Amino acid sequence: MENGYTATDKLSIAKELGISTGNINFHYPTKEHLLTAFVKELCGFQWRLIDLLEQEDKSPLLALCVEFATMAAVAEENEAMRDIYLSAYTYPMPLAVIRENDVRKTKQIFSEFNPDWTDEQFIVMENLYSAIEYGMFSSAGQGSVSLDMRIACGLDAAMRLYNVPEALRNQKIEKIIAMDYRSLGRRILWDFQDYITAVNWQAVENARQSKRKTTSKKEETI
Numbered sequence: 001m002e003n004g005y006t007a008t009d010k011l012s013i014a015k016e017l018g019i020s021t022g023n024i025n026f027h028y029p030t031k032e033h034l035l036t037a038f039v040k041e042l043c044g045f046q047w048r049l050i051d052l053l054e055q056e057d058k059s060p061l062l063a064l065c066v067e068f069a070t071m072a073a074v075a076e077e078n079e080a081m082r083d084i085y086l087s088a089y090t091y092p093m094p095l096a097v098i099r100e101n102d103v104r105k106t107k108q109i110f111s112e113f114n115p116d117w118t119d120e121q122f123i124v125m126e127n128l129y130s131a132i133e134y135g136m137f138s139s140a141g142q143g144s145v146s147l148d149m150r151i152a153c154g155l156d157a158a159m160r161l162y163n164v165p166e167a168l169r170n171q172k173i174e175k176i177i178a179m180d181y182r183s184l185g186r187r188i189l190w191d192f193q194d195y196i197t198a199v200n201w202q203a204v205e206n207a208r209q210s211k212r213k214t215t216s217k218k219e220e221t222i
Contacts, residue, residue, distance in 0.1 A: 001080060001081065001084070001193060001196075002080060003080055004079065004080035004081075004082075004083030004084055004087075005031070005035055005083050005084045005087040005088075006083050006087065007080075007083070008031075009031075010024050010025070010028075010031065010034075013034075032091045032092075032093050032094070033093065035084075035087060035088060035091060035093075035094050036091075036093040036094045036097055038084070038088075038094075038196075039088050039094040039097045039098060040097055041195075041196050041199060042088075042192070042196075043097060043098070043101040045191075045192050045195050045196070046067060046101075047101075047105075048195075049063075049067065049188065050063045050064070050067065050105075060108065060109045061109055061110075061159075061164070061168075061172060062172055062175060062176075064105065064106075064109055065155055065172050065173070065175075065176050066176065066179075066181070066184070068133070068136075068151070068154065068155055068158065068176075069151050069155070069176045069179075069181040069185075070181055070184050070185035070188050071085070071133070071136075071137075071185070072136045072137070072140065072147065072150065072151050072154070072185075073147065073181050073182045073184075073185035073186075074185045074186075074188075074189050075136070075137045075140040075141075076140045076141060076147050076182075077182065077185070077186070078189065079141070081189065082137060082140050082141065085137045086134070086137050086138060089130065089133065089134040089137065095130075098130060099123075099126055099127070099130060102126045102129060102130060103119075103122050103123055103126045106122060106125065106126055106129060106162065107119075107122045109162075110122075110162035110163075110164070113162055113163045113164055113165075114162060114163055125161050125162060128161055129158055129161060132154050132157050132158050132161075133154075135154070136150060136151075136154050147182075148177050151173075151176065151177070151181075152173050152176075152177060155169070155172065155173050155176065156169055156173060159172070
């Protein structure tokens with residue numbers, strides 16, 4: 001998150017952790033495996049965020065629009081995260097995680113507008129939805145078109161895919177453009193940094209406890 005996916009290598013990670021690259025390779029044979037693990041944590045955080053937004057009396061559809069806008073804002077302002085987003089949508093393994101996550105999410109949110117759709121139809125539409133997201137990230141930082149306009153057009157196109165009525169589309173877009181989604185995006189990014197740090201340290205502690213239990217059992221056997 002500090003340097004982006006492209007500029008980060010396993011050697012720098014190994015030095016940061018004080019372990020060998022061989023230890024990293026045992027669990028993550030390629031950088032793509034590391035990126036995939038990162039994306040899984042990001043998807044888990046986004047579900048948590050949507051739940052929190054719903055608790056604040058925001059509809060699931062508006063919560064999805066907020067997620068779309070804040071990710072676009074983060075990509076606009078943070079070059080490292082933009083590189084991570086673009087890489088995640090480019091490499092097969094993390095993209096598969098994103099698509100599985102988005103199918104689940106869009107099916108939950110848009111089923112009311114498409115009660116007769118099959119799972120296959122939601123999968124097809126998610127492919128188009130992810131293409132809209134990728135286009136949003138790839139156009140970030142160019143400055144030729146305002147972020148407001150790109151978010152409005154992206155949200156309109158995404159909601160059209162799922163047959164959201166025009167009046168409702170316009171209502172959600174107006175709410176998004178009226179809010180300070182840039183500041184919200186920064187806050188969410190900070191929250192995610194805290195979240196993933198906590199998750200990682202918990203994983204380390206769980207591994208240590210597991211190792212201690214294994215060692216104890218071996219000693220008892222001896």
